[in-house]
Amino acid sequence: MSVGEEGTIVDDHQNLPSEVRDNLERYVISKHDEVIRGLRALSLKPDPLTLFFDGGKELFPTTVITVINKRDLVVFEPPVEEKVLQRLLERNRGTVVGTPGGVKIRFILSGISLAKFQGERVLVSPLPEIFYRFQNREFFRVHTPFINPVTISLTLQQRGALQVFRVTDMSCGGLRVDDTEHRLEVEIGQNFTPAVITIPNVHSFEVDLEVRNSFEITNKNGQAQHQVGFAFKNLRAGQESMIQNYVNHLQISALSGDHK
Secondary structure (H helix, E strand, C coil): CCECCCCCECHHHHCCCHHHHCCHHHHEECCHHHHHHHHHHHHHCCCCEEEEECCCCEEEEECEEEEEHHHCEEEECCCCCHHHHHHHHHHCEEEEEECHHHCEEEEEEECCEEEEECCEEEEEEECCCCEEEECCCCCCCEECCCCCCCEEEEEECCCCEEEEEEEEEECCCEEEEEECCCCCCCCCCCEEEEEEEECCCCCEEEEEEEEEEEEEEECCCCCEEEEEEEEEECCCHHHHHHHHHHHHHHHHHHHHCCCC
């Protein structure tokens, strides 16, 4: 891995799958509150990160200590060696990379300076404008909230009407629904074209689904519960981007303790 003169990773993009390289916007977190959540999650579970600077010639391990929301600052650990610290302060910017929880992240910090926090010497920087999260879109699933849930609307031939189901977990590869009333009589490989997915605070859009599995589980109350797993088919780039952003939002909210 190397870092360009302006602090951007050069080899990083080329080491990513082509579908990621060609569609980086799917993995960008740029909303102010989402960037804060991402950084806060790093501070609550301080996995080691690496800060590259000076065109990739220098680097040191660091962790995010905290985020000062009112001042839009991120606080992180300085290097141990004083000479490295002074060279970083002269350069004033760098790129932070890491794989917390197996998810590859990257963000660029500018305006780095030395400060005191709770009596300790630290580094501070304005919040990054963009926060990248690269994860396996086919296998990374998140549980969706029970309140204000994601829903999927399916037309069932045996019932002759549109039926709405709560989504229990989802990824860019597919989703699983909770069929508590046993309305879904499906066969593996059966297609639902189109279905309508509704994501809170986004909007509803049509998707094509294929049944991948159908099974019974026992819930905490000892009751049998029917669940059905679906795979997305032929997702358009814009649709996948909306789902990916929502998955990112749920994971960051869970890690940061924000369950709104």
